[in-house]
Amino acid sequence: GTPWTDEFAQITLEFGNETWHNGVFPDWLGFSWRNWVHQGGPAYGLFCRYLIEQMQQSPYWESQKLAAKLRFALGANYDGRVDADGRVRGYGEEAMQNCPGATLLGHANYVGPKWETGDKSAATFDDHGVQETLLAFLTGCDASQQRMAQARDHLARQGREYDLGAYEGGPSGFALPGRDTPSQRETNERYGKSLAMAIAAFDGWMRSYQYGWTDQCYFSYGQGQYWNSHTWFSAGFRPSPAWLAMTLRNRYARGDLMRVEETEVPTLQRGADTYPLVGGYALREGDRWAVFAVSRKLDGQHDGQDFGDGTTPVTLRLPFASAQKITLYALTGDPRQNNREALAIGLQSRDVPTTALRDGALTINEATGGRAGGLPPGSILLYVFEGAR
16 A cells, blocks of 8 residues: 555644543543643643654654654644733643644634533524524634634744644534433434524634634534434435535635625624624635625524515625636525435536626626525525636
């Protein structure tokens, strides 16, 4: 066989799995007193530094040019911040400050209620819950993602540079197996495998890029309930909508992340906070542009408002006047639906007439793959423009 160091362009080695648990589960051992969750970051960093330095003493380190092949990652959780005294805190951040050989810090970017942070899983399935799911990244870990990025930037200015990544992420809202009731599990499955959750997970991945995150890992590719991506083989091995949302990004969008300005978008108020119900993302590779339009709006009457059929008028104003080819890839349907019993949500594609792009503007309507009124509720539309100029 071919050695891994020849077969792969890069190999990332992560030290441990969720060592911040510190013995909450018998096989998850950390670096502080048992059950002292999120404690012991400096010791974790020093231990990993020792391991890295031992590897670097191997006679193969230089001869096989492993410095250019191997990348070392440390693992963190949802915490990471710059305190008022200017010190960077957080289990992973404190470890990174004690391990100069590591260049990637893995946090989690799950969306929805998370048992690790003490969130309660939803007890009932209703339209309010589906709307909350659509907004789950914005109302959830968006703020903590920004704090992690601020901590990373703060340390970079001090000369300690590293990348952020997601060692795990994607749909959440599941209680731990064995700690839930059958009715709660069913409710969790309906939310966690819904198209609404796919929208939230997609926001999590794309906004993580905006905050400087690099590699991200979907958890979990597998069969069955809880965090698994597909139904059982015996039930058709149907992908969850969130898996399809990831497929949409991985397969059809590539290039550098571009800045998108969202203007005059509908919003939803949550206390003192205002959340946009429509968003956009874009990636560019030369004259090929991939532009996403995302709806976080649920149709019908809920949350004290009447959202009608949930459609939103949307016009994309692009930095090019024309394109030689336009292709639409769409993930649409009822945001409440899932693929547990049948393939109700799937990826669709179609060509869009290049004449739909006029003077750098494309309006979402029936002719361009949307609805007569615009962007469908709870949906992701990806427009790929080739030969843009």
